[in-house]
Amino acid sequence: MHFIGVERYWNPYLETLPPKQLRDFQFKKFKRIVEWGYKNSKLYRRLYDQAGFNPDKLQGWEDISRVPILQKEDYRTAQAKEPYPYGDSLCVPLEKVTEFHQTSGTTGQPVYQPDTWEDWEWWNESWAYVLWAMGFRNTDRVFIPFGYNVYMGSWAGHYACEKIGCEVVPGGILNTEERLLKIKELKTTALMATPTYVLSMAEVCRNKLNIDPKDLKIQKILCAGELGASVPAIKNRMQELWGARVYDHVNATEVGGWGYECSFQPGGVHVNEALFLVELVDINTGEPVEELHMPGKIVITAFDRYAQPCIRFDSKDIGMWGKPCECGRTFRILKGGVLGRVDHITKIKGVLFNPASVGEIVRAIPQLADEYELIATKKGATDVIILKVELVPGADAGQEDVRKMLSRQLRLKTNLSFQIEFLKYGSLPRPEIKINRFKDLRDNVDYYERE
Ligand SMILES: [Zn+2]
Structure with a gap:
């Protein structure tokens, strides 16, 4: 189902801003966060000073690529310093921090993620765009089948659901069969999970409970946490098993909820260009990649996150620009979502x-x-x-x-x-x-x- 008019967009003004105005808006926001990082974070000051970069050099869009790229390892080095546990990557007094999360540590020592209450509201705002574009509304009852623990994803999904008026059922403590029975009992309309778990839930439903997952009448499924929901063969498999629409979403603890598929299912994800700057750079040379259908490494800046800013962060994910979407959003599309990881190639x-x-x-x-x-x-x-x-x-x-x-x-x-x-x-x-x-x-x- 497609919503029409302004009802289609979480932020009708920003999501349909003409490209030129959108770039001007992004540049102002980019410059502001670079200045904030340089002024308040020893991590960024060290990185920029070593590279001979100063925020004064940011005069126009073409200067963005002069800003040094931040690696995950830079956060780790900064967090090994005093004061514990955020070291000198923290940009605000410690007493302003209200949220602790950490990365999963699949590529090494986990990175700790401090957020202020304002940062946390910003995180939920980034997710509100995501949920709204997928058609989540206040009539939905959403099941989240994971224990949230210290990881960001489900916490942010949970609060953003509440923000837009959905009812949330946290199913963390249950096993898969109990979760499925809870979905049935409560007639939940939507689900959030990784593609792997969406598939394995369907398997348990059919084989252990003898229930066709379609009979649970889930209408929409948000997939995140791994690749797959933008790949046609995997998306179709999930949609057919559940009789539901499946949407892809990309986020990262250090970054935010930066990409989402809309209800038009354009074969990729919109980049949220109101809250993030997403650049593609050549994997070998680091030069910007602007052409359509050319793979590049995704480099991301979060405009409005202040406790531990994320400025030109090397995500190590690979993506490529696709054609504009027909939903009316001017936010660009990454065709096929995230295509893989540079460090797995x-x-x-x-x-x-x-x-x-x-x-x-x-x-x-x-x-x-x-x-x-x-x-x-x-x-x-x-x-x-x-x-x-x-x-x-x-x-x-x-x-x-x-x-x-x-x-x-x-x-x-x-x-x-x-x-x-x-x-x-x-x-x-x-x-x-x-x-x-x-x-x-x-x-x-x-x-x-x-x-
Ligand atoms: Zn769209």
């Missing part, structure tokens, strides 16, 4: 390989279950890539046909030959939170960037 047999491309292939084949595992290893001096997948019950008889089909698709999309291993249905873990399905057992392998 590696060479196998001399061919550049993005592990994220495999999920799409596996999930487009109905005889295969949703989970898979990828292992890169060596046989003598030669690279070998192994794909472990499960056949769904009843598909064993046609195993060799499936192997051929899978092999062909893999070859076509990645230019590589895989060693395919079929596993017993249900033997791979079904994680609740994001996991890395790619294990590289080779020594001394080149990655674009690895922390």
Whole structure:
């Protein structure tokens, strides 16, 4: 369903601002946060002084790329200093901090994230754009199936739901079957989860509870926390299983809720250009990438977050600009959402390989279950890539046909030959939170960037 008129947008003015005005607005906001960081944070002052940069040099849009890029490691170095635990990355007196969160630590020592109450309201505002664009309204009862713990995502989703008037059911303490029964009992209309968990919930629903997930009558599902909801094969699989519309959302603890798919499902995510500056830069040269359909590394600035600012942060995610969306928002589209991570891209047999491309292939084949595992290893001096997948019950008889089909698709999309291993249905873990399905057992392998 598409809402019409101003009802379609959370902020009708900013979301439809003509591009020229939008860029002027962004530049003013960008300059202000750069000045704030330089004045109040020793981390940014150190970074900029070392690079010979001063905020006075920011005269126009073209100067943005002169601002040094911040790495996650810079936060870690700053947080190793006094005072504990935020070190000199904190820009406000400690007593102003009301929220503590941290990153998941999948790429090393977690980064701590302090926020003031104003920052926290800003976080929820960024999520309000997201939920509103997906059609969440005050008539929705939203189920969040995770324990929130110290991680940002679900907390922000929870409060933003309340902000726009939804009723929220936090299902953290329950197991998957109990969560599904709660959804049924309360007739919840919407769900938020990772694509992996959306798929595995559907599996448990059918196999353990003997209920068709469609009968739960969930209307919309917000997916975040990992890639997949912008990939047609994965999105379709989720939509068909649940009989619901599935939308992609991207956020990061250090950044904010910066991208969202709207109800028009344009095959990617809008960048929230009212609250963030999202740049694409060439992976090798760092030069800006403005052309459509050219992959680049995503560099992000949050305009209005003050306790621990995020200015030209190297997300290590890969994206590419797509055509404008028909919903009327002037916010640009990243086609296909986030396409992968720079630090996961590696060479196998001399061919550049993005592990994220495999999920799409596996999930487009109905005889295969949703989970898979990828292992890169060596046989003598030669690279070998192994794909472990499960056949769904009843598909064993046609195993060799499936192997051929899978092999062909893999070859076509990645230019590589895989060693395919079929596993017993249900033997791979079904994680609740994001996991890395790619294990590289080779020594001394080149990655674009690895922390
Ligand atoms: Zn749109």
